[in-house]
Amino acid sequence: MLVQFLLHMKHSGMKISTTEWLDLIAALQASVSATTVDDFYLLARTCTVKDESLYDKYDQAFSAFFEGVRAMPDPFDFDLPKDWLNNPTLKNLSDEQKAAIEALGGIEKLIEMLNERLKEQKKRHQGGSKWIGTGGTSPFGHSGYNPEGIRIGGPGRQGKAVKVWEKRHYKNLDSGVELGTRNIKVALRALRNFARTGSSDELDLEATIGSTAKNAGLLDVKMRPERHNAVKVLLLLDVGGSMDYHVKASEELFSACQSEFKHLKHFYFHNFIYDHLWLDNHMHRDNLTALNEIIHTYGRDYKLIFVGDAAMSPYEIAAPYGSIDFYNEHPGAYYFKQLTDHFEKTIWLNPTAQEQWRYVQSIGMIQKMMNGKMFPLTVEGIAQSIKALT
Amino acid sequence: MSFKSTDNYIASSELSTAVNAAVTLERPLLIKGEPGTGKTRLAEEVAKSLGLELIQWHVKSTTKAQQGLYEYDAVTRLRDSQLGVEGVDDVGNYIRKGKLWQAFSREQRCVLLIDEIDKADIEFPNDLLVELDRMEFHVYETGETIKAIQRPIVIITSNNEKELPDAFLRRCFFHYINFPDAQTLKAIVDVHYPSAQSTLVKQALEIFFDIRKVNGLNKRPSTSELIDWLKLLISDELSAEQLKSGQLKSALPPLFGALLKNEKDIHLLERLAFMSRRDS
Numbered sequence: 001m002l003v004q005f006l007l008h009m010k011h012s013g014m015k016i017s018t019t020e021w022l023d024l025i026a027a028l029q030a031s032v033s034a035t036t037v038d039d040f041y042l043l044a045r046t047c048t049v050k051d052e053s054l055y056d057k058y059d060q061a062f063s064a065f066f067e068g069v070r071a072m073p074d075p076f077d078f079d080l081p082k083d084w085l086n087n088p089t090l091k092n093l094s095d096e097q098k099a100a101i102e103a104l105g106g107i108e109k110l111i112e113m114l115n116e117r118l119k120e121q122k123k124r125h126q127g128g129s130k131w132i133g134t135g136g137t138s139p140f141g142h143s144g145y146n147p148e149g150i151r152i153g154g155p156g157r158q159g160k161a162v163k164v165w166e167k168r169h170y171k172n173l174d175s176g177v178e179l180g181t182r183n184i185k186v187a188l189r190a191l192r193n194f195a196r197t198g199s200s201d202e203l204d205l206e207a208t209i210g211s212t213a214k215n216a217g218l219l220d221v222k223m224r225p226e227r228h229n230a231v232k233v234l235l236l237l238d239v240g241g242s243m244d245y246h247v248k249a250s251e252e253l254f255s256a257c258q259s260e261f262k263h264l265k266h267f268y269f270h271n272f273i274y275d276h277l278w279l280d281n282h283m284h285r286d287n288l289t290a291l292n293e294i295i296h297t298y299g300r301d302y303k304l305i306f307v308g309d310a311a312m313s314p315y316e317i318a319a320p321y322g323s324i325d326f327y328n329e330h331p332g333a334y335y336f337k338q339l340t341d342h343f344e345k346t347i348w349l350n351p352t353a354q355e356q357w358r359y360v361q362s363i364g365m366i367q368k369m370m371n372g373k374m375f376p377l378t379v380e381g382i383a384q385s386i387k388a389l390t
Numbered sequence: 391m392s393f394k395s396t397d398n399y400i401a402s403s404e405l406s407t408a409v410n411a412a413v414t415l416e417r418p419l420l421i422k423g424e425p426g427t428g429k430t431r432l433a434e435e436v437a438k439s440l441g442l443e444l445i446q447w448h449v450k451s452t453t454k455a456q457q458g459l460y461e462y463d464a465v466t467r468l469r470d471s472q473l474g475v476e477g478v479d480d481v482g483n484y485i486r487k488g489k490l491w492q493a494f495s496r497e498q499r500c501v502l503l504i505d506e507i508d509k510a511d512i513e514f515p516n517d518l519l520v521e522l523d524r525m526e527f528h529v530y531e532t533g534e535t536i537k538a539i540q541r542p543i544v545i546i547t548s549n550n551e552k553e554l555p556d557a558f559l560r561r562c563f564f565h566y567i568n569f570p571d572a573q574t575l576k577a578i579v580d581v582h583y584p585s586a587q588s589t590l591v592k593q594a595l596e597i598f599f600d601i602r603k604v605n606g607l608n609k610r611p612s613t614s615e616l617i618d619w620l621k622l623l624i625s626d627e628l629s630a631e632q633l634k635s636g637q638l639k640s641a642l643p644p645l646f647g648a649l650l651k652n653e654k655d656i657h658l659l660e661r662l663a664f665m666s667r668r669d670s
Binding site: 015017019020023026027030039042043046047049050051052055203205208209212217218219221226 | 403404407408411412414415417420422452464465468469471472556559560561562563564565566
């Protein structure tokens, strides 16, 4: 039984080690409290899941294991087993629900409607309150509010409310979702490069003993600076225009970077890199910094991070005088290459959803110039990008 | 021996399951959750309800794992050797026991709280792997091995500022304290202020949840802030009507300083209040 459980959890993408699994068995043997499925659910979670962002995944995997069916997928690209439709769920319905169904024209009518909707949904691949899904107001799906609904993908037995793991309390803790500063900070921590700089406030024991001995036994205390994160980051942020939709994400990234890196410099650009950037977004025309100056000021060891949606007209990248702000003598790609050639490690963070990238020509062009080092601005994306930076 | 809600601490059934599992299997329990959801309090309550001693180790950004085991005071020894102080030849006189050592050397089982482990350096948890797993460590200076007489109940809290290493997580049990729902919050308030008028508490909870719902707050108020705020409301002898008349819709709630601790958040709320006044 538990072997199956372990294998199923592993298969569902939960990283459970053998020791954790043995812990769970030990906990069960010590009969801490596992008398009901709810208890087992909690106990197994305590023993095997070590990150709240994985709670949601665990809930789904657990639900799937116990019901023997796959957790209700999103309305997009899914396949419903046929027998769900052939097998009337009447026995799970209460009297009132039955009455409500009668009012709608009976269970046959309802199933007919469901069948129709299934077909439609496959054809159209479209979301909305009408379609089968979770938490909606459509009569089909589960965890929803429509009392006469047909339950799909979850147990409706005993007329009881949804199980704990089906409530999916922790959905918004999932790590694929939008990020807050704290999450970004956690991701940015990976970018560390320790060095001893600053004031000497740590006792250097070996040097002290050495110099005391040399000093004929007279105590001579030696101090040394503590280790600090010495990584240097140059952040270039796209502002204005299409980036207005992503202001919050960019702001959060920026504030997380500020608290995380001591050596952080930033500049703004609009759409793409030309011969000037600016430091203060409010007075951008009056306070331009030449690209050359940036290249000469900041050494190759600065990690260069672009943040932008990379959505623009291809002319802005490839053609001279293509910029909407500047009279650029050379194409944007020329200036861009100067930058990327100068800095050793460069990445691009893109706040638009990754699925949409392939529909935008300029993203493809920049992706190519970046040698594929463009990442989505999510916690996962940042974590990947950090790997590319180190 | 099992842990449940006490007279002054409300523990959800999930939390008590996790605590009991960790106590029975003698594994460290890692607790995460929003600030102010009672992570540190948990250790105190576990110790109290099981009748055990509590040893607290508060971790700071400068804390090293070694400090929890022991520290060798080399400078004092060097100085003493110059002055010819008695006992300088015994290195044991210059070893200071850390919190872990103290916990290991107790005859009675005790509760060891390692508070805010994420504040320390990223390598900190790794340095404690074996010590927490086998509950023993080696003292290089004296050559002795310290082994726990009774394995202490270890409770570790984290605010998620740093990710903890996998190897460390594998050795812990884990529980995330979710933000309590309205019902649990009511129970928490009842435990802390049994004499508060129920209408006042109800109103206060409504306002509290309204504020928590406001999008874009930097720091949403948590349970401990709610309790502080109620303390102020009660000590000011505000009535439920007064509280209601100053509701979020028309102005900021009275004594809001206890709930919101960020200037930006207060401005945001003021703006919202202004906008709703203008609209109405």
